Amino acid sequence: MTTPAGQKPLVVWLLNLSVIALTLLWLFPTLGLFVSSFRTSEQITASGWWSSMFPAEQTVQLRVADPDENRIETEAGIFVVEGTVFGDALAEVEIESWGTSSRAIDAYRPGDTADLGEGETLTLNPDGTYLWRGGDDQISGRAQRLFINATMPPDFTLANYEKVLFDERNSEGMLKAFFNTLTVVIPATIIPILIAAFAAYALAWMDFPGRALLIAAVVGLLVVPLQLALIPLLTFHNAIGIGKGYLGTWMAHTGFGLPLAIYLLRNYMVGLPRDIIENARVDGATEFQIFTKIILPLSFPALASFAIFQFLWTWNDLLVALVFLIDSSGQTTVMTKQIVELLGTRGGDWEILATSAFVSIAVPLAVFFLMQRYLVRGLLAGSVK
Amino acid sequence: MHPALLGLLTIAVGVTGCVGYFYGANLLLDKVLFPPRGPNAGRNITRANMIRPWVFLGPAILALGLYLAYPVVATLILSFQERLPGGARGFVGLQNYAKMFDEPKFWEAMRNNVLWLIVVPATATGFGLLAAQLTDRLRWGNIAKSIIFMPMAISFVGAAVIFKLIYEARPLDVAQIGILNHLYLTFGGDRPQQWLTIPFWNNFFLMAVLIWIQTGFAMVILSAALRGIPEETIEAAIIDGANPFQIFFKIKIPQIMGTIVVVWTTITIATLKVFDIVFAMTNGQWETQVLANYMYDKLFRANDWGIGSASAMIIMLLVTPILVWNVHNARKEMR
Incomplete structure (x- = not known):
């Protein structure tokens, strides 16, 4: 874009080299984990993973x-x-x-x-x-x-994955944790989208007293640390009788995700062409029809952006699960908690650690690479004003 | 499979409930309470339109109020209370804060948090700017961007495992499997180091994890800002004989300053709340405590809600300037 015509080849070389170095630096850590998860424990302790790819x-x-x-x-x-x-x-x-x-x-x-x-x-x-x-x-x-x-x-094996996921005798039970994580994530992603979409539409296209104040409140709540919510809400969950469990976790994730959801969706909906909505109103469409037939389909990119954010955030979360979900029975443990546990008890068993960690990373990485476009768009809408 | 079934059921119930609420409330409004016909049709439509926003906003306001606004107040109150025998709570004024300020562990957490707040946003933004500027000129820049952006999708816990492998130390006489010690020994180190147990410097090894994750975020946003710079300003500078460094620092940076501030503050907030990385890698040992982990310790290990809430309020206090600034900007923009 800004390259002046006829740049010196040396400069171009240096540029390429430095970007290659930077990229490798950022790729190397993940690659190490990935390669290690396909090596036996003997191989891992015998040599560094970087030497495993060559004879x-x-x-x-x-x-x-x-x-x-x-x-x-x-x-x-x-x-x-x-x-x-x-x-x-x-x-x-x-x-x-x-x-x-x-x-x-x-x-x-x-x-x-x-x-x-x-x-x-x-x-x-x-x-x-x-x-x-x-x-x-x-x-x-x-x-x-x-x-x-x-x-x-070079010799690689899938045995670690078999052990971590499917071995009956294996107390690490990543498969169970995997499904627990999934159980947390899906409702915790869908419900806030629904609630936020309606709220965002009201904040974007309806006129009522107190609207500006509400928008300001949403912006303010964006940065409130969820650390403050732990004890009051745990007390509240115990008081209404749901205690620790999925329901409370879904509600907590919904509450914590809403400010960003409303903010992103409102910013997007405000930018939709006014004519379409006015015309629909003139033609006698109700607000509900306008919302479901016009606004929702047009807002798909923003909905997708937020869905990815919320998915990544809930999948990768540790704190909310620790406080609101995992009870002493350990039946509802999620993958992040499981890995922290492994770090404590199996700190030296890198084949188990690397494989477990990679199991938990694989899904977000897949989502990331498939939906990168929406993620970038959401980031740009969410922080640049 | 039981929880999975429960999950599916909840999704079904939750989604149907939400849709049913919005649909039903609208129906009630339009068909029963204020039907737009009869002698009062006009007045009814106005009334329905006055109520409708609150129907749409209801669940959101409820959730925001209960899960974010109420806890701020409740935590503030808790921080002024102590547990009395029998489970009741009594008002103790600022005693919790006083006790907390007497703890060396608290000041260690404060010092480390300040260190994090200085180093992480600056480094991540700096690397992000560098990556954005360099990759924008390359044909394969998008691949490089994807890779630098990728850690964004990785959980803090996953990243903690990744970096623990990097910092792993083995005895001198066997092969090193942590690349940092391998490089250290290759370039003249005398013995493998337990990097995470070296006080003070271990903070930087933990920060590296967050910098690794946040740089991609900074890069994506700054790269969009760099592309938004008007071509003419750069062309004019080139014609005037500016060199690439002058163009970058004197022409480009000033024009994207606003975006840099936004990126900086966003990473600052993420840094303030950092918990998982410390929890998983050192759990605050070897002088690596940070506020969020200190608070978790107090709340759930020591079971001291008073001091725990007091330290949560410190985090809130540190976020408040950014909160005020954001609200101020948002309001300015709406006008």
Whole structure:
């Protein structure tokens, strides 16, 4: 837009580079979580996620097959255990070196035979097959340890998602929390839209005393911190007998979302062409008909903007759910609360944390990318005056 | 599946209830109370039109009053009261405030909140302006914008997990999985740091999360403002021989100053209320307490409604100048 003709190539290069750097800086954190959610806990602790996308040299610690079940007596008193390391992934793995003790993990090349003392030997071939050979008491009990340094291909798994979402024994229960969040979000998005749309129409197109004052009040309430509402409303909910639960949470979200909804919708409706509404009035349409047949369809972009805001806000909310929803039974926990809980109890289990967090982020991200146009429009209408 | 069914039912009941209320009230108004026919048709129409706005506004006024206006008053009253034996509450004047001001934890929260209020809006607006200005000139700028804007959709809790992974520290002899420690060691650090436990500086590691989220917001709005600048002013500057920096700082910035103020205040309000990030990442330990989390601690952990409400009123007090300014602007605009 403002680029003067014939800008120096160097400047253009610098511009591109700095935007690339900025974009990567903003993308990297989320990418780290995303990549980590597809790695096993061993992979996560073995190397940083940024090195997981390329073949990398890793030390893998494993044991050969269980001797008591797999050993074969080849000659009198001599037993062998044979097998293959890495299973299916073998074709892409390149073994660099290996060892049998943690103090010398790269003592041998592929194809070497390790002397384990008193005639016990272990051979690991470049093709991944091994042969463990020794006497009766040597080839028994615990299987021999192996440390293999190998260049491994990138390896990702969906197992974390299966565990977090569908594992019956899993106490983290993200699936339940997912549905609880959904149960909070949908009514908490739809109800304020309905209430706000009528109010916004009255504030935009009806003439009555006190209108200016009401609009000012809505603008003022936009910034009132919801922290103030916690105790008075919890007391109120207890007094009218709904206590902690979905109903109170829906009502709270409705109340907290209304100022923005009314403000956005009114600003939009005021801008609709006056002629259409006047003509409809002259033609004998009632206010209700004008509202449902003309105003609502025309206001679709503003309705969509607010719907996205409210959806994101209620989906991502923690405080309102903590105060108005989650009781001591824990049956109504939402995903944000579940993740905070995991941060406390499973702080080091990044495969669980990353996957749970990504489950909760995925839906808002999808909505964001699908409806970005409306989100931007709503932001512009909501803050620039 | 029970709660989901309940949810569906509530949506159905709620939506039908809302629509039914508005439809029914209108019907009542037009057909029963003030029918626009008969000898008093004219007067009836006027009367119906006087009442109708309040029918449309009714539920909204009720909800706003109950859920936002009433709590401000109720919290104010609570902050002057203490719990008496037997569950009653007695008036204690400013004692709750006095007790709160004696607590070092409160002043720690105040100091941190001021720090947040200085750093976050300035940095987020600055980065947003930079991103808006740079991406506007690129062909692939919209993709870059989408990516910078994306954290907006991520919850504070999700972002807390994301950044905890970045700050993760492992013992020196094993691989670092947090990129910050990885870079720190690569560029000459001697041992991995527990970033979130270093007093004072850990505040900045928490702020980074909010800056990461809010920059996209600032960028989107400032980018629209930059596009709205009249071409002629820039062309004139170019003809007069201004360099790109002069154009940016002397021509563009002054013209979008109003928008910058709006962005700044919006992020300021978000910063004032910051709760989830601190709650999830440090819970106020290692001197990272902020007002909203301090209040939550008092209300629901210490069960001290007096001091909890007093600290909520402090947050309200800090928001009030912005509230007054917004209302003032809105009224000026309507006239």
